[in-house]
């Protein structure tokens with residue numbers, strides 16, 4: 001089982017305990033169907049707009065053993081049914097992650 005770190009939107013933190021992110025990760029479902037079930041070793045926020053804490057937090061989780069870094073659906077805005085819209089900084093965040101950690105880990109864009 002791979003180890004995964006999940007990064008979510010700081011603005012969603014106030015209302016969401018992350019229960020479904022943990023569930024789909026544990027079960028290897030929805031956006032974790034490409035990795036299979038994962039052990040979640042970290043669950044952090046982006047640090048707030050404009051998401052500049054994402055890279056250092058991803059690197060810290062990689063340091064702690066993460067082989068998968070997942071951006072939650074509240075960042076990516078791809079929750080089935082269209083409940084969330086994407087983070088306005090998503091293009092820059094994606095470009096930064098692909099450039100800096102794309103060769104180290106599997107990056108998953110979405111959770112549930």
Ligand code: SF4
Pocket residue numbers: 008009010011012046047048049050051074075087088089
């Ligand atoms: S940068 Fe994006 S993911 Fe982070 S708090 Fe702002 S809107 Fe949410």
